[in-house]
Each structure stands twice: as structure tokens, then as C-alpha cells.
Amino acid sequence: MVIPVHDVNPVRRTPWVTYALIAANVLVFLSMPGLADSVTGGGSLARLCRLQEFLDHYAAVPQELIHHRMPRLVPTGDVGLSPQGNAGCVVAPPGYDKSPELSVFTAMFLHGGWLHLLGNMLFLLIFGNNIEDRMGRVRFLLFYVVCGYLASYGFAVLNAGSSDPLIGASGAIAGVLGAYLVLYPKARIWVLVPFLIFLPLRLPAWLVLGFWFVLQAVYSSGEGVSDAGTVAYAAHIVGFVAGMAIAWPLKPGTPPPPEPRGLLFGRRARPRW
Template sequence: MVIPVHDLNPVRRTPWVTYALIAANFVVFLLTPGISGSVTGGSSLAELCHLQAFTDHYALVPRELIHHSMPSLVPTGDVGVGVHGPGCVLGPPAYDKSAELSVFTAMFLHGSWLHLLGNMLFLLIFGNNIEDRMGHVRFLLFYVVCGYAAGYGFALLNADSGQPLIGASGAIAGVLGAYLVLYPRARVWVLVPFLVFLPLRLPAWIVLGFWFVLQAFYSAGQGVAQAGTVAYAAHVVGFVAGMLIALPLRPGTPPPPEPRGLLFGRRARPGW
């Protein structure tokens, strides 16, 4: 897996929406009840119960979205003692949850610092150019539509699952798909793990194409989304949605500038 760190594709305007989305994700993460254990490295049972209750309230649950089958018992956030010892208390939900709205709220929830930072890195590198091409308002709508496409796509493939789905990766996958369509020849600096992290400058079509193939390969054998797992199917659906939406914009998109310097130890040639 390669890690992108920077693209050589300047923008004409400040990507305020991209910055705002990143800021919103950080704020929600830091304000999530019980998330302090993710920051300090250890979680108490009370924190885990609060986090579980918050996640079940605002995360996308495929069974709820597709079948509108709302659970009769949910975590309340309290700690109790049962026959098996201390645990999280279950009780009737004290809220009315909108399964359709949960697709949106789930886009701003993350389970760990690694989950959050990985998503925001991709959004920061590739989101600015898509926002620059689409404009602020259209980019925001595009981001939300891709997130909904990814959420519904995953839910349809896992309609009976009661596991919560969280994260911005479905919407960000749409950004990556649009970038591949609009700027396939843009150069991207990446770190390739090979004994050490090797810096390479690669065309976006290689970086993002490889990412998509990897997600598609994993999605064929893994379709659950819960703590510690990845919803690869949501990535695939979001990526394809982003590509399709961006296709009409391709004819009028100016190509990225040709970089100067060396590429793989050889001077870069036009068209590479």
C-alpha cells in the first residue's frame, strides 16, 4: 500500500469546503463521548459504554436503513453488573433515529486517530483540486452524494447486518474517483514501504488505480463493517460514483502542469 503525501497540482482558489470538512471531522471526533480512550491509549468500561451508545445512535446500520428494523434495546451508555460481571446496560432507545439521516452523520464519525488521520490525509491531498474544479457549493453536494452512494451501496450488500458503519472514507473515495477521471496524469508524491519508506513521484492514475484495485480485491472477501474492520465495499461504490459524476467535467478540465526534475531517476517526459 502506498501512502500519498503531496500532489503536484496547484489550485486557483482556496479550498474552504475541504478545510471545513476536515475541521468538522476533527471537532466531532474530539467531542465524541468516550473517545478519550482512543487519545490516551486506554478506555474505561464507562467510556466504552458511552462510545457504544453514541455510535449506535448516529452510525449507519444496514438493517435499519434497508429494512427499517429499529432495535428494541440499545446501549444506554450506563454501566451495570449482570450474571457475567460488569457490562454496558441495554434499554429501550430514548431517541427517534432517522436511518436516512444516519448515513450523513456517520460520515463524520471515526473510531480511532488512525482512522481519522488516514481519511483526512486523502481528503486534504485530493479534495482541493476537485473543489477547485467544481466550485465550493457543488463540491460539498458532490461529497455528500458520494457518501450517500457509498452508504446505501454498502447497506444493500449487507442488508441484514446490525453492525454500525462509520467514517468519511466512502465520500472521500468519491473524491479519489473524480480525481482519477479529471487529473489522471497529475504527479503524486508517495511513500512506498520497502524495508524503509521510499519517496516516489507517480502519476495519479497509478496511485489511485492501484488503490481502487486493492479495495475491490478486499471487498470480494470482506463485507462487514465494525470496530477494527474496513468497509471496502463502501469504498468501491463511492469511488465509482465519484468517477461517474466527474465524467461530464472532464472535457473542460485543464491538465495539471508538467513537473520538472527527475522521475524514477530519469528525467520526466511529456505524457508520462
């Protein structure tokens, strides 16, 4: 796995939409109940029940997206005792109306922990600014939302029986990565490669993003990862392909990134005479 840290691809204007999306994701995450659990890995049962109620209310659920109906019982956020005397989260008929279509949008701003949030925001910061610069602010925002919706519904179609909440900006950001691969395949990306230590390398975007996509496909099949059931890798794949398809018409008019100079693969390149 490689960790991107910077791309050699300057923009012509400030990417305010990208910055606003990052700020919105961070602010929503900080307001989520159960935040302490994502930091310490623990927390009280009451806090966990409140988090579960919050996610069932605002996250996208594949069953609800496909069948367009809510379950008969949902968590209330309260703690109760079972007939056997075991403590657990209370469930009851829902006391609110939920729009499955709108839940896809709200779910894009929810994250399951700090690593989930920071990883997504790092990718959005590095690659989103150039896509916003190329598309323009309004079109980029629409593109981001459309990719998020396609990723969520694509995952729901492939997992129609799942009742697990689907959260995160990963599907929309995967669309950004797909668009970047189409528009700037030769742009250079500074990455950290873990090999005893983190080695800094400057690699072409087609290699970095192509490798990322292959990993998502492998993980989606359940190979090479233990949490394949908790991460929506299929949503990443759908979002990535959607981003490529939407960005393809813009490719002919996209200027190439500048030819990088100076450091190359962690050492200074020799000048050509």
C-alpha cells in the same frame, strides 16, 4: 501499500470547503466519548459503554437503512451486571427517535480512531482541493455528500443483515478519489513506498488511485487482510465508482495538470536538449 503525501496539481483558488470538512471531522472526533480509548487502546468499561451508545445513536446501521426501523433494544451508556454477575453495557428500549437517512450524514463525521481520522483527512487534503477547484464550492459539497450517501446505502444493500455501526468519511472521500482519477489521471503524485525504508516516488495518479481501488476490491473479498469484517471496503468501492460517474461529464472541459519538472522518482530528471 503506498502513502500519498502531495500532488503536483496547483489550484486556482483556496479550497475552503475542503478545509472546512477537515476541520469539522477533527472537531467532531475530539468531541466523541471514548476518545482516550482510540489513543491508548484501553479505557474503562463505562467509557466504552458511552461510546457504544453514542455510535448507535449517530452512526448509520445497515439494518436500519434497509428496513427503516430501529432495534428494540439499544445501549443506554450505563454499566450494569448480568444475572451471572458479569459487568456489561445496559440495553433498553430506545429513548430517542433516530432518522436512518440523517444518520448517514452524521456518520460521515465520525471515526473509530486516530489512524482512521488522519488517513481519511490526508486523502481529502491531497485530492479534494483539485476537485473543489474544478467543480466549485457548492457543487463540490453536494458531490461529497451524495458520494457519501451512495457509498453508505450501497454497503447497506450488500450487508442488509448487519447491525454494526457504519462510520467514517471514507465513502465520500472515495468518491473524491474516483473523480480525481477521471479528471486528472496524468497528474503526478508524490508517494512514500515502504521498502526497508520509505522511498519517495512521483507516480501518475492513474497508477496510485488505480492501485488503491484494486486493493479495496481485494480486501472487500476478504483476501489479504484480517480486518475485512470491520472496514467497509465495499462502501469505498461504491463511493469510488459513484465519484467517477458523476465527474465524467466534466472531463472534456478540464485542463490538464502542469507537466512536472525537477525531481522524478526520487532523483533529479535530466533536461532534454
